Amino acid sequence: MANHTVASAFAALADPTRRQIFERLAQRTRSVNELAQGLPVTRPAVSQHLRVLTEAGLVTHQRDGARRVYRIDPRGLEMMRAYLDRFWDRALAAFKTAVEGE
């Protein structure tokens, strides 16, 4: 497994189309065709977005005959860790302000 960074996960989800794809995969597994049907982008564009999401460790896929079925990476660890990392950055910045105030 690639060494996914927090930054790449954030960057991947900063794009609204990718976020939409991610949300649709959160509902259930889908093929590229199924994803493309509900989105105003071409099938190759969806594939490209899926590649970015996969590289960011957010999405994974498995083969079902000739087609690939995509789903959210169920481990979710990196996402949770990324979220908490941001959380503590924000909290500790506020903590520093509170400690040094007055």
Added chain:
Amino acid sequence: MTARSVPPIRKELVVAATAERAFQVFTDGVDRWWPRQHHIGDSPLARAVIEPGVGGRWYGLSQDGTECLVGKVLVWDPPHRLVLAWQITSDWKYDPGFVTEVEVTFVAEGPKTTRVVLEHRDLHRYGLAEPSYRKSIDSPTGGWGFILQSYAQAAAT
């Protein structure tokens, strides 16, 4: 990804205050720095609380009066060290059977200079079990929905 390959979150900062004050603001003064947008209740956060002493509860008090537990105090050693149990699962619910640890140490480096080191560990416990994962993705406001929102906010700033 194996459990052991999930590194802890580690943050370090230096504050212009005594260790006593830093410890006091972190605990008794938690309401002054706790990020408002991270409240897990349905109603907005009125107050964040860390009760003093081992076993003290760590919670948010909603404006509608409900308490939303975050965890509890595991080690209380003012003004040097504090260990808290963070018991919020990936579907954004308090779970008494789920524990990750947040350790905070306060090291005096001068009369009014303190190094604060925070470590949030045991994050491998967020390896999502299938049932909880199912539940969380079905919830538009909790779990993944919440995390997505946070991502969006963070990405936009």
